[in-house]
Amino acid sequence: MNRIKKLLVANRGEIAVRVMNTCRDMGVRTAAVFADPDRASMHVQAADEAYCLEGSKIADTYLNGEKIVSIAKEAGADAVHPGYGFLSENASFARLVRNSGLIFVGPPPEAIDLLGDKTSARSLARKLGIPVLAGSHAFTDASKALKEASSMGFPILLKAAAGGGGKGMRLVESETEFPVAFGLSSSEAKNAFGDPRIYLEQFLSHPHHVEIQVLIDEKGNAVSLGERDCSTQRRHQKMIEESPSPVVGEELRSKMNDEAARLMKAAGYQNAGTVEFLVDKGGRFYFLEVNTRLQVEHPVTEAVTGLDLVKQQIFIASKNDLAFRQEDIVRRGHAIECRVYAEDPSEGFLPSVGTLRSFEPPLRPGVRVDMGARAGDVVGVYYDPLLAKVIAWGGSREEAITKMIGALDDFVVVGVQTTIPFCRFILNHKAFTHGEQHTQSIDQSLMKQYLDHWESDEAYPAAIIGSALFAMRKKTGRPIAPFVPNNWKEMRKDLLR
Numbered sequence: 001m002n003r004i005k006k007l008l009v010a011n012r013g014e015i016a017v018r019v020m021n022t023c024r025d026m027g028v029r030t031a032a033v034f035a036d037p038d039r040a041s042m043h044v045q046a047a048d049e050a051y052c053l054e055g056s057k058i059a060d061t062y063l064n065g066e067k068i069v070s071i072a073k074e075a076g077a078d079a080v081h082p083g084y085g086f087l088s089e090n091a092s093f094a095r096l097v098r099n100s101g102l103i104f105v106g107p108p109p110e111a112i113d114l115l116g117d118k119t120s121a122r123s124l125a126r127k128l129g130i131p132v133l134a135g136s137h138a139f140t141d142a143s144k145a146l147k148e149a150s151s152m153g154f155p156i157l158l159k160a161a162a163g164g165g166g167k168g169m170r171l172v173e174s175e176t177e178f179p180v181a182f183g184l185s186s187s188e189a190k191n192a193f194g195d196p197r198i199y200l201e202q203f204l205s206h207p208h209h210v211e212i213q214v215l216i217d218e219k220g221n222a223v224s225l226g227e228r229d230c231s232t233q234r235r236h237q238k239m240i241e242e243s244p245s246p247v248v249g250e251e252l253r254s255k256m257n258d259e260a261a262r263l264m265k266a267a268g269y270q271n272a273g274t275v276e277f278l279v280d281k282g283g284r285f286y287f288l289e290v291n292t293r294l295q296v297e298h299p300v301t302e303a304v305t306g307l308d309l310v311k312q313q314i315f316i317a318s319k320n321d322l323a324f325r326q327e328d329i330v331r332r333g334h335a336i337e338c339r340v341y342a343e344d345p346s347e348g349f350l351p352s353v354g355t356l357r358s359f360e361p362p363l364r365p366g367v368r369v370d371m372g373a374r375a376g377d378v379v380g381v382y383y384d385p386l387l388a389k390v391i392a393w394g395g396s397r398e399e400a401i402t403k404m405i406g407a408l409d410d411f412v413v414v415g416v417q418t419t420i421p422f423c424r425f426i427l428n429h430k431a432f433t434h435g436e437q438h439t440q441s442i443d444q445s446l447m448k449q450y451l452d453h454w455e456s457d458e459a460y461p462a463a464i465i466g467s468a469l470f471a472m473r474k475k476t477g478r479p480i481a482p483f484v485p486n487n488w489k490e491m492r493k494d495l496l497r
Helices: 013-026 042-046 065-075 091-099 109-116 118-127 142-152 178-193 250-266 298-305 309-317 397-410 420-428 441-454 462-476 488-495
Strands: 006-009 029-034 049-052 079-081 135-139 156-160 170-172 198-202 208-216 222-234 237-243 271-279 285-291 334-341 358-360 367-371 386-394 412-414
Touching (some): 013 309, 013 386, 065 091, 079 309, 091 109, 118 250, 135 142, 142 198, 156 178, 208 250, 208 285, 208 309, 237 298, 250 285, 298 309, 298 334, 298 367, 298 386, 367 397, 386 397, 397 420
Antiparallel strands (some): 135 198, 156 170, 156 198, 237 334, 334 386, 358 412, 367 386
């Protein structure tokens, strides 16, 4: 078996730590890179070696491909893993890594060129006969884009041509709001991906967002690992993901698995990648895009298949054949992931900054926590506010939901507001428990319901109760279970005296 002996992780936070954990299990040494604000961060401590990128701006640090490759060579690394975000879907960076004699743990730059650009990926899907929503080519000129939008008809979606993750995505309802929305989307895409191009896509009402995880080795052997449902989104930012999808049956799953693998093979893809679809109320699916990288939500696939996707990435990048075939994949049970962001849901998800005075993840059977932060860390404004991901596995969807709610109850974060109470609210809502949530559920109704719930006596204000528990722990020296009774307001006053 071919092996990578030393790997530089060109990322930060939770994903960098997660990649390093697998490397440690594989006996692969790791090198971290860090910007000045991350000097004492968790991913720096998790690596065998760490190198400063000198600066704090993203463009000067985590988006500076030449500096990162130079450090990789200085460190004696064999390979570079891009994680997700930053340069992970940047074909020029992948090409730079390869041309420098290093291994890029991801697809070939030619495949990123073809599939990482959303408009060319849509063209390929059409050629293969895969259903695609109506859309346009990419624009940098707002006036030209507006003409195209007017011919397509409103509402439409603006989407970044060079990246995903909801960055640069906006729903536009009318011509009057188009110029400002286009400018904001283009600016956001430029900041996130270094590419301001925006394309237009037909808006589909109330769909489920379903994606297929694919692995392909250098010989073109492809395996589809089934679907993840990412429909629980706020303003196109995924918050809760699960596998399998509550709306996908065996026939639809088989069809989507086949189409995803066929598309990736046609593109000459290698390594791990995700083909995303929208599924409408009638069970019809439409190609959305390809993410030419590891997804944030990959742990739910790991939980139901038993596969370590980072290990598979490194294995394939080392020019090894896949050790299994499609018929060997067995999916068991149900997994759910909740993203814990340093954001305040009660204030429109504004970023929350401060020092993590307490950060105690849940310790429960069947629960995994991927973290990029710990107690004592300062949460600032420079980078993505994702602190951790909680993944719960159960024999059934109902069991997984129950485990996740318990895990979120146990997760104590003091010092910043987080999305924990909002995730807990969603998990208890009948729209989610019945599998009826769609990509617009939060924006159209659940957000308002949550705000009403937050102000009621039955709410679960995790950040408030967390501070009370922290104070009680300081007083008594004993851990306090985060059980929240109906009279929590009065109890908090007593606890904090």
